[in-house]
Amino acid sequence: MIRVLVNGADGRMGSQVVKAVYEDKDLEFVGGVSVTNIGKDAGELAGVGALGIAIREGLGQALDDIKPDVVVDFTTPKVIFENAKTCIEHGVNMVVGTTGLTAEQRGELAALAEQRKTSIFIAPNFSIGAVLMMKLSEEVAPYLPDVEIIELHHNNKLDAPSGTAIMTANKIDAARKAANAQQAPDKTHESLDGARGAKVDDIPIHSVRLPGYVAHQQVLFGGYGELLTIRHDSIDRKSFMPGVILAVKKVSSRPGLTFGLENYL
Amino acid sequence: MIRVLVNGADGRMGSQVVKAVYEDKDLEFVGGVSVTNIGKDAGELAGVGALGIAIREGLGQALDDIKPDVVVDFTTPKVIFENAKTCIEHGVNMVVGTTGLTAEQRGELAALAEQRKTSIFIAPNFSIGAVLMMKLSEEVAPYLPDVEIIELHHNNKLDAPSGTAIMTANKIDAARKAANAQQAPDKTHESLDGARGAKVDDIPIHSVRLPGYVAHQQVLFGGYGELLTIRHDSIDRKSFMPGVILAVKKVSSRPGLTFGLENYL
Amino acid sequence: MIRVLVNGADGRMGSQVVKAVYEDKDLEFVGGVSVTNIGKDAGELAGVGALGIAIREGLGQALDDIKPDVVVDFTTPKVIFENAKTCIEHGVNMVVGTTGLTAEQRGELAALAEQRKTSIFIAPNFSIGAVLMMKLSEEVAPYLPDVEIIELHHNNKLDAPSGTAIMTANKIDAARKAANAQQAPDKTHESLDGARGAKVDDIPIHSVRLPGYVAHQQVLFGGYGELLTIRHDSIDRKSFMPGVILAVKKVSSRPGLTFGLENYL
Amino acid sequence: MIRVLVNGADGRMGSQVVKAVYEDKDLEFVGGVSVTNIGKDAGELAGVGALGIAIREGLGQALDDIKPDVVVDFTTPKVIFENAKTCIEHGVNMVVGTTGLTAEQRGELAALAEQRKTSIFIAPNFSIGAVLMMKLSEEVAPYLPDVEIIELHHNNKLDAPSGTAIMTANKIDAARKAANAQQAPDKTHESLDGARGAKVDDIPIHSVRLPGYVAHQQVLFGGYGELLTIRHDSIDRKSFMPGVILAVKKVSSRPGLTFGLENYL
Structure with a gap:
């Protein structure tokens, strides 16, 4: 004991x-x-x-x-x-x-x-699911270095992007750099400011703020004819x-x- | 015949x-x-x-x-x-x-x-699914006026946001205005520019561009302790x-x- | 008043x-x-x-x-x-x-x-989101009659499928029959019993029961090279x-x- | 060379x-x-x-x-x-x-x-995304042993569940057993046969077959007030x-x- x-x-x-x-x-x-x-x-x-x-x-x-x-x-x-x-x-x-x-x-x-x-x-975050999401994302990054993050929170959250999203981007970028993984070029032109999100370490982060959400994050990895997505939903404190x-x-x-x-x- | x-x-x-x-x-x-x-x-x-x-x-x-x-x-x-x-x-x-x-x-x-x-x-769009997505979104808007749009396309798409996303936002906003539906206030402060997306008729649009995607859109409606999401995936021309x-x-x-x-x- | x-x-x-x-x-x-x-x-x-x-x-x-x-x-x-x-x-x-x-x-x-x-x-259900999900599903059914339902609840829910899922299937089937919409044939053979879910009005319903979920449902419509999905998440009573x-x-x-x-x- | x-x-x-x-x-x-x-x-x-x-x-x-x-x-x-x-x-x-x-x-x-x-x-599967999905699932299993699998394929696929889903279940179960991780009891009663899917190593697998899908799989892990989901979409051969x-x-x-x-x- x-x-x-x-x-x-x-x-x-x-x-x-x-x-x-x-x-x-x-x-x-x-x-x-x-x-x-x-x-x-x-x-x-x-x-x-x-x-x-x-x-x-x-x-x-x-x-x-x-x-x-x-x-x-x-x-x-x-x-x-x-x-x-x-x-x-x-x-x-x-x-x-x-x-x-x-x-x-x-x-x-x-x-x-x-x-x-x-x-x-x-620990900055005691949610096992959130910590696993970051750990898994680091592992995927060397193989699928093209990645964006969507984080969704209730409309009373004051800041955007979330701290977890920023930390996730930091870790992913470090992992893909360490592996020397090459991203695809982003040729998109923003016809409206903000469409392509905020960039953290060259990773776009999109922050959704709506009533009904608690704390959620999706990490989207794009590959050759395929996608790998890791999603964490925190529904209760x-x-x-x-x-x-x-x-x-x-x-x-x-x-x-x-x-x-x-x-x- | x-x-x-x-x-x-x-x-x-x-x-x-x-x-x-x-x-x-x-x-x-x-x-x-x-x-x-x-x-x-x-x-x-x-x-x-x-x-x-x-x-x-x-x-x-x-x-x-x-x-x-x-x-x-x-x-x-x-x-x-x-x-x-x-x-x-x-x-x-x-x-x-x-x-x-x-x-x-x-x-x-x-x-x-x-x-x-x-x-x-x-017709600007012959996809029955995409047209239904817009029609359903218009119907939901009077009841759940808090809404954001995420559209996801391959990394060779040049513009952002997509024309379909902009048209969807236009229709949703017209519908919620016609019904006099009141949105929740957005108190979020963007600590990084672009995190909250591009605004079309006061609706945030987030554009993801990654290899692997074809043409996809999600319309996220937030309510009181609940969420309603309409998602369209176009996988083949x-x-x-x-x-x-x-x-x-x-x-x-x-x-x-x-x-x-x-x-x- | x-x-x-x-x-x-x-x-x-x-x-x-x-x-x-x-x-x-x-x-x-x-x-x-x-x-x-x-x-x-x-x-x-x-x-x-x-x-x-x-x-x-x-x-x-x-x-x-x-x-x-x-x-x-x-x-x-x-x-x-x-x-x-x-x-x-x-x-x-x-x-x-x-x-x-x-x-x-x-x-x-x-x-x-x-x-x-x-x-x-x-009313059997006072959630506006759930009722809209059913109404929208009825509207889609005549155009995209190929449909399955996934409902996800916490692991303390005793029955499966949920009442809402069964009601949704009933309404969808009535709507597609009224429109004389033809489904694609289901050629799949279940190599393991239960893989294709429970059938209600010829619509497969899949019931997920896991800790962490509250009450969620997805209605998946398949079309020609495209998909339309309506998703409801009830996160709070x-x-x-x-x-x-x-x-x-x-x-x-x-x-x-x-x-x-x-x-x- | x-x-x-x-x-x-x-x-x-x-x-x-x-x-x-x-x-x-x-x-x-x-x-x-x-x-x-x-x-x-x-x-x-x-x-x-x-x-x-x-x-x-x-x-x-x-x-x-x-x-x-x-x-x-x-x-x-x-x-x-x-x-x-x-x-x-x-x-x-x-x-x-x-x-x-x-x-x-x-x-x-x-x-x-x-x-x-x-x-x-x-190799039984050359998709890097699918292989990563299985590898990540094995890593999560010791921490979140409550898990179900949803696999979604086009309606011309003859078997259900898919080979990848079965292999994923095998690997997850081996990993959670090796870690001695305890699952929550499943108290749900199937009021309709098949609602809870096919069981492989005590993991429910749900097989969706609809036109429009290519080859997709979601691994859903449930935790205490939270969910972790790994999703793979294969959109092109x-x-x-x-x-x-x-x-x-x-x-x-x-x-x-x-x-x-x-x-x-």
Whole structure:
């Protein structure tokens, strides 16, 4: 049994982690930390009934008292760097779902983790499907280097293109360059601006924004008389949970800092 | 039996019309006219074996001699206006697949056809599937006014967006305006130019150009927790043939000039 | 303003109707009836805050007291027939979302409604997208009579094929028969049982059941070198709400009994 | 330059290989063998103009005279085993596109090739896209073991399910078993026979047969609130050609017998 403490255990994400850890037969939920809801039962907040584990304040003290194997952190960008240092200094492995760490901060944490021989895992995306989509796309790119991306989201998403689409384009282009794969020339003339999408690393990205969609992406590879399409549909926010659980189980296997769920696939 | 003469009978399109007319049990192929391949058997050129009907020169003379019920014209933009006048003046119904007639010319032909009590049919698109896609989209628009279009073509297509996509957008917007249907506000900010496509009547059109595609279009309607998508795939140039045959059979039913296959559906 | 009473106002569906009526500027929520939660505020139960309207018992008495224009009923199969008679006898128009009325009962209600000059509306499916999918499919069938249906649902759905798929097949087959449209012969031999799906009116239906799906259907029409596909994705249960609101607004326009949302589209 | 001889050079497939070899800058077309069209120019038969290389009879003699680096064979099941032995005995590497070799024959050829230190490559499918689809599906299976396959072909295909679909199911099931991945239970009851498709290794396969389709397959993986779909569309028979050319270039890299294009990807 891996003993798991959740930091931010009463938040929208954190409380789902409490539930998922509680329901997994290989994991044990041993503690919840937050700055709100102190003293309330973490299980009740997560909707799984009273677990006799109260939300407490103070990550460092909680680590001293509870000695978990892994901390899962879904807190806020402001405090995540300090939280990470606290975990590493206590020699506790960590899974970070909180965004906001800069490349410099990640470098510092990597050095610290190596020195203390602990493991820290950070992921921009915990959806196994989305990470597989990117990984598969990288593999296809050397053989079918002609590619476009369509990403479709609800009309309340503020930015376009999506971060996942940009990251996918980066990875595809790196893969086809490494393989020296030659694209077909694009002779099309845009008779109306924007028709051919936004270009990231010379890959057109088309962003659809309509009510009804949640978060979807298609990667379209064109070949000689054939097409290969990889499509990911994320229909529920809970889709990130299997990725978190996978990371909790695998984090100890790679000492130092690991970035990206693809390292565990 | 409807007796059909094909003008441009030895061309890429015309020879397929010869074949389709020959194979249809309600139609009879009675003559082929062109400016090349004079004297050759029209059936052999069309790949259906010798029919004993030689390609001849001179549309007017052929109409006098053969007296067909319908002329199908797949010639060239340069000569189509003269061809159309010739047919109308001979009192012969006509199906025009040749492009290039201006709105003014169509007006003139309409007047002439009405005066001579003949029928002339002109279509920008003979694919029944494509025309149905546009018609269905018009019907959906009043109920689901939030819509985007993705059109996907081979990488040798020179323009973007496609003419069909633009026509679809025009029709959808007219339909939703007529119904006073209110769209959801688009709050997305383009962090990269072109991500949200080209706008035609406030409808985003996204143009994909990749080897492997032929001619495809998707019309995406977003609703409250649901999506309705209409997709058309044209995989072979022969897909226009059923539309031509339909037009040949229906042209006499509407005196004067008729524009667009949707009038027969 | 149309004054609306909701029967079953504290149920899963009913409470969403309360919310949707409350939020619509042309409708007024005037009363909630149920057999549970008596005395509690209908707005609080629906998550829109206190409205000062308590859930009350007894549909007949509530109609006498409140005199609504329309009753929306989401109760249970056991009581819906009595509820419907009560409404009609009170001369109140009714929108029925509850399932379970037999064809005989519908006949009886139709006669009663005509006699009392009231309107009653019953729908097996309130999703506008799903109803449009069926309507569009009927229109396409005469032109492209070769068709198959793929329906995709979550793995907890117990039956296969879905009721919507069967209804779609029935409508398509009726439409293509009415138009005397000829299908292509199916020469395929099933080397493994079930490969070609279940046949409803000679239309193959393929049922996919996987975690991650909600409720989706594709109607695939094949033509000569082309394909036309109509796809509906229902991603959230709330997708039926616009259909309920549409029915509330339109119910008075058709005296007697009306069956199916397509009558209002 | 790799010097290539084509056996069956005047056939439907063989003549396309002649063309593709002729057009590739790293390959040289040096000879064509067949049992028909003897003496005719292989380039003219392939539609690339006269190459001064006449179709000749007798594979063994041609190998002695021309000494090619690689033979590409698209002949017939009846003669392929003898052809393969001839090539190996002459020490010439071989790419086999002809079907019909049994497992026993492949074993015999493997032993012979190893003994003579030559390479022979055999593939059931030369489409790079189809092979990638299978390879990617194998990779996804351990993480998303709930999967169904939809394959769509033209209505003249005689069998269902397709060989590619069955092979895909075999590979997926082997991969998820090797990873000990647990599927969700399928509780669905078929109210109509065939609705849930044909089962291959416990994976439902649904076969659509409609005019308009060429050869298409979708592999649908369901997860927790998410879906991953891999789709391959083969729209033109020429799509197998890049796979043949790849094999010609790679065949010498693996001594002995190699089965399946995935070994070169």
